[in-house]
Amino acid sequence: MVADIRSEVNVSHYEDPWESSYGKIIHASVLFRHGDRSVIEPYPTDPYPASIWQDGLGQLSKLGKEHEYELGLWLRLRYKSVFEDRYRHDAILVDSSNIDRTLMSAELVLAAMFPPRQEDMWNKLNFTWQPIPVHTVPVEEDYYIHQETPCNRYDVEVSIVNSSPDLLAYYQEHEGVLQYVGKYSGFTMTSDDVFESFWHIDQVHDALLVESLNNFTLPQWTHKVFPHPLRELSAFSFFLPTYTHEMRRLKAGPFLGRVLEDMRKKIDGNFNQTLHIYSGHDSTIANVLSALGQYNFQLPPYSSSVLFELREKDDNYFITILYRNSSTQAPYLLNFTECGGVCTVDQFINLTANLIPSDYVAECNIGMVEKFITFHFFHIIVMVSIAVMLFMYGSRKRRIQRYVRYQRVKNEVLKTPA
C-alpha cells in the first residue's frame, strides 16, 4: 500500500482535469484529519490499559507521521503551482486545533509541502526542513476546527433531538447490539440519552479499531460486533452532531464561513493568500461533509482530507470540492443537486447561505427564551394552570375573609348604643 502511494506521489506533475474548462486553482482551503494515533480513552473493561500506550493517549504514532507526510507530498504535488513552490508567510496560513496530534500532523504536512529551496536553506548541514508557523486557539474558543465550544442553543437542540421519535426508533432498532456492547464494555446504554449511548459506541469502536490496527488480540465478545455492525453504528454517531439544520449551522457553519470569506477576499483581489490549511479531526470532516449534505456514513479515515478549490477563468469563478478518503485512489468530486460537480461561486454561496451564522457566539444565546418556551411548552402550561388555580383559591379565601370581617364590623356597629 505504501508503495502505491509512493508511486502516485512520484508522479512529478499533476494533471488537473478541470483546468481547461474552469480555469486554474487560485486559492484552496484544505482540511485534513490527523494521522494514525493511539487510543484516546480505553473503555471501562478494556483489557489494554492506558499505560500500554507508551507515547500517551491520543498521540500520533510513527505510522501516523508517515501517512501525514505522504499526505503533504500529495498536497504539494497538487498545489505546487498554486503556491509557486515556496513558502511565503502571507500566502500560506495554517490553523490547527489545539491538540498534540493535530498540531504535529500540521507540522508534518508542512514539512512535506514546503521543503526549503536552496535559497531558504538556513542550516549548513542542508537540513531539508524549515519552520512554518502553525496557528491555534484554545479549545474553548475553537468553533472553527475543534467545534466543541459551549453553546446553549446547540445543547437545547440536542435535548430535543434526543427525545425525537425517529431517533428513538433508530435506537430501538439497534438496541440489541447497543445493550450487548454496553454489557461487555462496561457502559450503560439507555434510550434516555441516545447521544450519550452512541458516543459510547464510538469510544468502544475506536478503541477496538486502534487496538486491532496495532495487532492486539481483541476479547472474545468483540468478534460478534466488530468490525460489523459497530463500524456502521459508529459512523452513525458521527452524523448525530449535525442531525438538524440548526445543529449543522452551529457545528460546521463557522468553518464554512471562513472558507467562503477567503474565497470572497481572493475574488475581490489584493489578497495574497493562496492556501489555507486546517488540521482537524474526523468529527471536523464529518460535520463539514454533513453540513454540505455529503456525509456518506463512512468513518473519515486517518489523513483524509476535504479540498475546497477556487478556480478562475475569464473573470468567472468556480468551485470544486473534493473528498480524499483513500491514499490509493483519486479524491472524489462532491456532487451537488443544485450545480453538479462544479459550482459557480454564486451557486455555492446560495448553497451555504443558510448554514453560516453571522455571529456564532450571539447565535448560541439568541432565541434561548423562545427555544425554552417551545421545549417546555407543556411544563409551562401546567405551571401556569397551577398558578392560576392557586390565585383563584387565594382570592376566594380573601373574599370570604372580607365578608366575615364585614359582618363582624356590621354587628359591632349595630351593637353600639346610639
Add this chain to the structure above:
Amino acid sequence: MINDYENAEKSRSMFTEVYSQKRGTCITVVLLGIIIGIFAFAYITFGNDTIADSLRSNHTLKLVSIIIEHGQTAPKFTYPNDPHLNDSRWQSSLGELTKRGKQNMHSLGKFFRERYSALLPDLYFSSDIRVLSTNADTCLMSVAVALAGLYPPHKFQVWNPHVLWQPIPIKGISEEVDKMIGITQSCPSLPKKKKQIENIVTSGDVNLPKLYDFLSENTGAEIRNLSSVLALYNLILVQDKTNLPLPDWIPLVYPEKMLPYTIKALKLETGDAEITKLTTGVLLEKIISDMMKKSTRELSTKMFLYSGHEQSLFNIYSVLNGGKGRESSIKPEFASSVMIELHSVEDQNIVQAYYLNKPGKTPHSINITECGDPCLLENFIKFTKPFIPQDWTKACSM
C-alpha cells in the same frame, strides 16, 4: 642484614636526637594542617558554595521553565526617512524570522539539549515537555527551530531517514486572550497604567525632550514616547547587525544615548507591583504552581518552554532580579532566554535562575535578591506574592 639493621637503628636515634627540638613544631604543623584540612573539607562539603556547585550538576534538577525571545527578525516597522525603506530583502517579510534568526534558535535548542541532557532523555516523550507560544509567526517559528535542535529524532523515532526532524506540538495562545506571554491586546487597562508609570519615570528628565525632537526630526516619524524609542532602537539594531550603511545622524545617538531609554521603556511593564500583576503575574503564577506540583510529585512534565518577545523575557528577568543592582540593566538580544530551575537537594526545594543573552555564550546566574541564597521555593513563593493577581481579568478592566 644485622649490620644493616644496626645502621638503621643508629641513624634513627641520630635522627631523633638532631630533630627532637623540632618535633613539637612538627606535630603542631601536622595537627594544624589536619584541622585546617577538616575545616576546608567541611566547608567544601557543607558550605554554600557547594550547594551552588551541586545545583549546577543535573542530578538535583527536577524541573525547568524557560522563557525565550524569538530569533532575529526583519524589522517590524520602518520610518519615512529610512534609506532602507524599500530594501528588497525585507519587502515580503516585515517582522519575519530571518535565516540568522533560525540558526540562532537552532543553536539555542542544541544548547538546551546539552545543558538538560540528564533531565530530558534523547527520545521525545510528550509527557516530558510542554511548549507554549504566542500566536505570532516569529514566536511559533522560533520555538519550532529550537525544538528541532533540542529533539533531533533518535533510534526508533526516526520516521524518515531523509528528514532528520520530528514534529513536536506547540500550543498557541491567540493575542486577544493571552494572559501569560504576550499581553498587549488582552489587557485594556495596561496602556493607561503604563502611561502613568512613564510619566513618573520621565518627569524632570531634561535630555529626553531633546532626544525626542532629534529623533522625530531625523526619522520623519513621531517619536514622542519611550516605546517608540525602543522600537526605533531595535530597528537600527537589526540594520546594524545586517551591516547596512546607516545614515550619519544615527551614530550621534545610537547606541549610547538611546540605550538607557530603551531599557527604561522595557522596565515600564514591571515598574511597580500593580503593573507587574498585569504583565507578568499570570506566567509567574503558572511557573510557581508547576514548581509546587513538581515538589509534591504531582507533575510528570520536566520542561516548560514559553516562546515570547523581548518584553516577555525582560519582565520575568526584572521580577527575579528585583530591578536592583547593575545587572538589572540588561538589553536582551534576539534568541536570549531565562531559565528558572527547580532543584531538590536533601529534601529542600531550591530555585535557581539563569539568563543567557545569546546562544553560544555561558549563561549567567540571576541573583534572586529578594529570595535569599540558596533561594528556597517557599521563600520564592513569599517574595513573588505581591505580583500574583487575585483576578487578572478584573484588574485588566479597571
